[in-house]
Amino acid sequence: MSNLALLALLLVVMALAYQLGLTRSRAVAANRDVRMHSRPGYYGVLVALWCGLPALALFVLWSLLAPQLIDALVTQQLPPELVASLSQRELDVFLRRAATLAAGGSVAGGASPEELTAAAYINRLSTLENLILVALMAVFAVAGLVYARRRISPRLRARNQVERVITFALASSSAIAICTTVGIVLSMLGEAIKFFTFISPAEFFFGTTWNPRFSSSGSSAQGEFGLLPLLWGTLMVSAIALLVAIPVGLMTAIYMAEYAPAWLRNVAKPIIEILAGIPTIVYGFFALIVIGPFLSSLGDLIGINIRTTSALTAGLVMGIMIIPFVSSLSDDIITQVPKSLRDGALGLGATKSETIRQVVLPAALPGIVGAFLLAASRAIGETMIVVLAAGNNPVLHANPFEAVSTITVTIVNQLTGDMDFASPQSLVAFALGLTLFVITLCLNVIALVVVRKYRQQYE
Amino acid sequence: MSMTIEQRRQHRLSTIEKSLARRHSKEKRFRFMGLAAIVTGMTLVAILFASILMRGVPAFWQATFTLEVYMDPEVIQLDARPVRQSGESQADFETRLQSWQTQVGLVNWQSLLDSALEHALGEEVESRQLRDLRALIASNERFALRDRFLADPNLLGQRVETKLLADANVDVWLKGNIDRNLPDARQQLSPQTRAWADRLYAEGVIQNAFSTSLFLNSDSRSSAASAGLAGAFMGSLFMMLIVILLSVPLGVASAIYLEEFAPKNRITDLIEININNLAAVPSIVFGLLGASIFIGYLGLPISAPLVGGLVLTLMTLPTIIIATRASLRSIPPSVRQAALGIGASRVQTVFHHVLPLALPGILTGSILGVAQALGETAPLLLIGMNAFVANVPGTPLDQSTALPVQIYLWQGNELRNFFEARTSAAIIVLLALMLSLNALAIWLRKKFETRW
Numbered sequence: 001m002s003n004l005a006l007l008a009l010l011l012v013v014m015a016l017a018y019q020l021g022l023t024r025s026r027a028v029a030a031n032r033d034v035r036m037h038s039r040p041g042y043y044g045v046l047v048a049l050w051c052g053l054p055a056l057a058l059f060v061l062w063s064l065l066a067p068q069l070i071d072a073l074v075t076q077q078l079p080p081e082l083v084a085s086l087s088q089r090e091l092d093v094f095l096r097r098a099a100t101l102a103a104g105g106s107v108a109g110g111a112s113p114e115e116l117t118a119a120a121y122i123n124r125l126s127t128l129e130n131l132i133l134v135a136l137m138a139v140f141a142v143a144g145l146v147y148a149r150r151r152i153s154p155r156l157r158a159r160n161q162v163e164r165v166i167t168f169a170l171a172s173s174s175a176i177a178i179c180t181t182v183g184i185v186l187s188m189l190g191e192a193i194k195f196f197t198f199i200s201p202a203e204f205f206f207g208t209t210w211n212p213r214f215s216s217s218g219s220s221a222q223g224e225f226g227l228l229p230l231l232w233g234t235l236m237v238s239a240i241a242l243l244v245a246i247p248v249g250l251m252t253a254i255y256m257a258e259y260a261p262a263w264l265r266n267v268a269k270p271i272i273e274i275l276a277g278i279p280t281i282v283y284g285f286f287a288l289i290v291i292g293p294f295l296s297s298l299g300d301l302i303g304i305n306i307r308t309t310s311a312l313t314a315g316l317v318m319g320i321m322i323i324p325f326v327s328s329l330s331d332d333i334i335t336q337v338p339k340s341l342r343d344g345a346l347g348l349g350a351t352k353s354e355t356i357r358q359v360v361l362p363a364a365l366p367g368i369v370g371a372f373l374l375a376a377s378r379a380i381g382e383t384m385i386v387v388l389a390a391g392n393n394p395v396l397h398a399n400p401f402e403a404v405s406t407i408t409v410t411i412v413n414q415l416t417g418d419m420d421f422a423s424p425q426s427l428v429a430f431a432l433g434l435t436l437f438v439i440t441l442c443l444n445v446i447a448l449v450v451v452r453k454y455r456q457q458y459e
Numbered sequence: 460m461s462m463t464i465e466q467r468r469q470h471r472l473s474t475i476e477k478s479l480a481r482r483h484s485k486e487k488r489f490r491f492m493g494l495a496a497i498v499t500g501m502t503l504v505a506i507l508f509a510s511i512l513m514r515g516v517p518a519f520w521q522a523t524f525t526l527e528v529y530m531d532p533e534v535i536q537l538d539a540r541p542v543r544q545s546g547e548s549q550a551d552f553e554t555r556l557q558s559w560q561t562q563v564g565l566v567n568w569q570s571l572l573d574s575a576l577e578h579a580l581g582e583e584v585e586s587r588q589l590r591d592l593r594a595l596i597a598s599n600e601r602f603a604l605r606d607r608f609l610a611d612p613n614l615l616g617q618r619v620e621t622k623l624l625a626d627a628n629v630d631v632w633l634k635g636n637i638d639r640n641l642p643d644a645r646q647q648l649s650p651q652t653r654a655w656a657d658r659l660y661a662e663g664v665i666q667n668a669f670s671t672s673l674f675l676n677s678d679s680r681s682s683a684a685s686a687g688l689a690g691a692f693m694g695s696l697f698m699m700l701i702v703i704l705l706s707v708p709l710g711v712a713s714a715i716y717l718e719e720f721a722p723k724n725r726i727t728d729l730i731e732i733n734i735n736n737l738a739a740v741p742s743i744v745f746g747l748l749g750a751s752i753f754i755g756y757l758g759l760p761i762s763a764p765l766v767g768g769l770v771l772t773l774m775t776l777p778t779i780i781i782a783t784r785a786s787l788r789s790i791p792p793s794v795r796q797a798a799l800g801i802g803a804s805r806v807q808t809v810f811h812h813v814l815p816l817a818l819p820g821i822l823t824g825s826i827l828g829v830a831q832a833l834g835e836t837a838p839l840l841l842i843g844m845n846a847f848v849a850n851v852p853g854t855p856l857d858q859s860t861a862l863p864v865q866i867y868l869w870q871g872n873e874l875r876n877f878f879e880a881r882t883s884a885a886i887i888v889l890l891a892l893m894l895s896l897n898a899l900a901i902w903l904r905k906k907f908e909t910r911w
Binding site: 159160166171181249255268277278290320327357381382412421437441445 | 482483485486489490492493494495496497499500501503504506507510511514708709712713714715716717720721730732733734735736737739740741742743744745747748750751752755756773776777780804805806827830831833834835836837840841843845863866867870879882883886889890893894897898901
C-alpha cells in the first residue's frame with residue numbers, strides 16, 4: 001500500500017474514532033445521568049488522537065528505519081565472497097542498483113545475476129515490510145482507540161488533555177523557525193569548513209583577487225578566492241542604492257506623514273505597498289533594457305564612458321526597489337512620534353518644516369536609522385538585480401561606471417547547475433553565503449534592537 | 460546715537476518680516492521636496508510599467524499564417540490507430556502501437572506545410588530554396604499539424620484551413636524589431652525569406668493575430684515562436700500549493716503560540732528576535748540552505764517543485780508569523796478577558812474568539828507572503844530550477860521551472876530581438892498574477908477592517 005493511501009486511511013479511521021468517542025461519551029452521560037467533565041467533542045477528539053498519533057509515530061519511525069533494515073538483510077543474504085570483494089561505496093552502489101531493478105527500472109550496463117537475485121529478495125522483503133507496517137499500524141490504531149474509548153468517564157479530563165496536545169503542537173511549530181536558523185547556520189558552516197580545508201581563511205577574507213578556475217579548464221591550480229573584490233562591489237552597489245533610496249524614501253515618508261491630505265495617503269499607501277511586492281527579477285530586467293542603455297547614452301552625451309551593465313545601473317535600480325521599503329518603515333516611525341512634541345514646537349511659533357527638521361526627525365532618529373540599516377541589509381542581500389545589471393566583473397576598482405560583481409552574484413555563478421559539493425569552486429558559495437548571512441545578521445540585529453528601543457521609548 | 464522707540468520697533472518688525480519670509484520660503488521648499496520625492500518615485504514606477512507594457516503587450520500578438528493545408532493522402536500514409544483487441548496480450552498490443560507510432564513519425568508533415576506555402580505563394584519553389592521557405596514557419600508547427608490530423612483522421616484528403624505560427628525571426632522582421640536596413644550578413648533571415656514574408660504579409664496570408672502559445676505551450680528551444688509559460692506556470696502552481704499547505708498552518712500555529720501561550724522569558728525573546736531576523740535574511744541564503752540540506756543531505760531531486768516549495772515555505776514562514784502576530788495583537792484584550800471570565804479555557808478563548816476575529820488580518824498576511832514567494836527567483840536558481848524543461852510537470856517531483864525563473868532564462872536567450880518582447884510578456888503575466896493577489900489582500904483588509 002502506498003504511503004499516501006496509508007495516511008489517508010489513517011485519517012478515515014481517525015474520523016471514525018472521533019465518532020465512536022462522541023457516541024460513547026454521550027452514552028456514558030445518558031446512562032449514568034451525570035455531568036461529564038468535558039463536552040462530547042473533546043472525548044471524540046481524544047479518542048481520535050489516541051487512535052491516530054501512536055500509529056503515526058510508528059509510521060514515521062518505520063519509514064526512517066525500514067530502508068536500512070532492508071539493506072542490512074539484503075547484504076546478509078548476499079554471497080559472503082561478493083560482499084568481501086566490494087568496498088562500502090561499491091556495496092552502496094550495488095544496493096542502489098538492486099533497488100532500482102526491484103522498482104521495475106533498468107540499470108546502466110545491464111543487471112548481473114547477483115543483482116537480479118538481490119532485487120527479487122528486495123521485492124519480497126518490501127512486500128513483507130509493507131504488510132507488517134500496515135498490520136502494526138492497524139494494531140496500534142485499534143489498541144489506542146479501544147483504550148481511549150474505555151477510559152471515557154465523567155471524571156476524565158478530556159478537554160485538558162486535548163488542549164495539552166494542541167499547545168504542544170503550537171509550540172513545536174514555533175520551534176521550526178529556530179530550526180531554520182540552526183539549519184542555515186549548520187549547513188553553511190559545514191560546507192564552509194570543507195571549503196576552508198582547500199583555501200585558508202586568511203586567503204579568502206583578505207585576498208584581493210577573485211579568479212576561481214573551474215576544474216574543466218585543465219589546470220591543476222585551484223584558482224584564487226579573494227573576498228575583497230566581491231565585498232567591495234557589494235558595498236559600492238548598496239551605497240549607490242541607499243544614496244537613491246534614502247533621500248527619496250525619507251522625503252516621501254515625511255510628506256505622507258505630515259503634509260499629505262487623507263485622500264492622497266489612501267491612494268498612495270496601497271500603491272507603495274504593491275510596489276514593494278514587485279519581484280526583483282522584474283527590476284533586474286528593467287535595469288537591463290531601460291536604465292542601462294539610458295545611462296550609457298547619457299554618458300555618451302556628457303562624455304563619460306558608462307557601461308550598460310555597471311555598478312551605477314544596478315545601484316540605481318536597486319535604489320528604486322528599496323524606496324517603498326524605506327518610505328513605509330520611516331512613515332510608521334514618524335507617525336509614532338507623539339503629537340505633543342509637534343504641538344509644543346508649533347506653539348512656540350516654528351513652521352511645519354522647522355518642527356519636522358528640528359523636533360520630529362531628531363526624536364525619530366533612532367528608529368529611522370534602524371530603518372536605514374534594514375534597507376542596507378536588504379540591498380546587500382539583493383540578488384537578481386545585480387545578477388542582471390551589475391556586469392559580473394570581480395575586480396577591485398572605484399569607478400561606479402564600470403561593471404562590478406557582488407557576493408550574491410558570485411554565489412549564483414558558482415552554484416547554478418553544478419551540484420557537486422566537493423570542489424572549492426562550488427563550496428566557496430557557502431563560505432560567501434556565510435559571510436553574507438553574518439553581515440546581514442549584524443545589520444538586522446542592530447536595527448531590530450534600535451527600533452525596539454525606540455518603540456518602547458514612546459509607548 | 461540712540462534710535463527712538465518707534466524706530467526700534469520698525470527695525471525689529473522688518474527683521475522679523477525678513478526672517479519670516481525666509482522661513483516661509485524654506486517651508487515651501489521643504490514641502491516641494493517632499494512632493495518632488497513622491498512624484499519622482501511614482502514617475503520611476505510609471506516608467507517601469509510603461510516600458511514593460513510597451514514591449515510586452517505586442518508579444519501577445521504574433522505573426523500567424525492562415526494556410527490551406529492539403530492533407531495529401533500520398534504523404535499521409537497511415538493505418539488507423541490500433542485498438543486493443545480481445546484476446547490480444549498487452550505486449551502484442553504495445554508492439555503494434557509502437558510500429559504505428561513509428562509510421563506516424565515517418566510521415567513527412569513538413570512537406571505538407573511546404574506545399575501549402577507554395578500554394579499560397581502561387582509559385583513553384585526550387586529545392587535549393589526550400590531552406591528559405593521552411594524558415595517562414597515555426598518548426599514546431601509541423602507537430603501541431605500532426606496532432607491536429609491524429610485528433611481527426613477524417614481530414615485525410617481535405618483542404619483544411621489552418622492557423623500556423625510564423626517563425627520567431629519572421630515575427631521580428633514583420634514587427635520591425637530588427638533594423639530593416641542592416642546588411643544581409645547581419646540579418647537573421649535570407650533576402651528570399653524576407654521578401655516572401657513581406658509579400659505574404661501584404662497579401663494577408665500572414666496576420667498579426669492573438670496567440671495562445673504563450674499560455675498553452677511549455678518552453679521550447681528549437682522553435683522560439685511557440686515557447687510558452689505553461690510548464691513554468693505549473694511549476695509555480697505546485698510550489699505555491701506546497702507553500703500554502705505548509706507555511707500557512709505552521710506560521711499561524713507558531714504565531715498563536717508566541718502571541719497567546721508562550722511565557723514571556725528569554726527563550727521566547729530569542730525566538731522573537733530570531734523570527735524578525737529570519738524575515739530579513741537574504742532570500743539567496745535560503746537557496747543555499749535548500750541546496751545543502753534538501754538536495755545534498757536528504758537527496759531530494761534537483762529542479763523539483765517539491766524542493767522549491769520547501770525552500771519558499773521556510774522563506775515565507777517568518778512573514779506569515781509576523782503578520783499573524785500583528786493581527787492577533789490588534790484584537791483588544793477585552794475580548795480575551797470576557798471569554799476567560801465566563802470560564803473558557805485559554806485554548807477555547809483563542810480558537811473560538813480571538814482567531815476568528817483575527818482571521819482577515821491573517822488571510823491578508825498569508826496572501827502577501829504567498830505573493831512574495833511567487834515572485835522569488837534567486838533561491839530557485841541554486842536548487843537547479845533554471846534547467847531547460849520542455850515538458851509540463853505532472854507531479855511536484857518532476858523537473859520544472861517557475862515563472863520568475865523562466866523570465867530569467869528568457870532574458871538571457873540569444874534570440875534577443877524576439878525574447879525581449881517575449882520576456883516582457885511573461886513579466887506582464889507574472890505581475891498580473893501578483894498584483895491580483897496583492898489587490899485581493901488589500902481588498903480583504905479594507906472589507907473586514909475593524910477599528911476597536
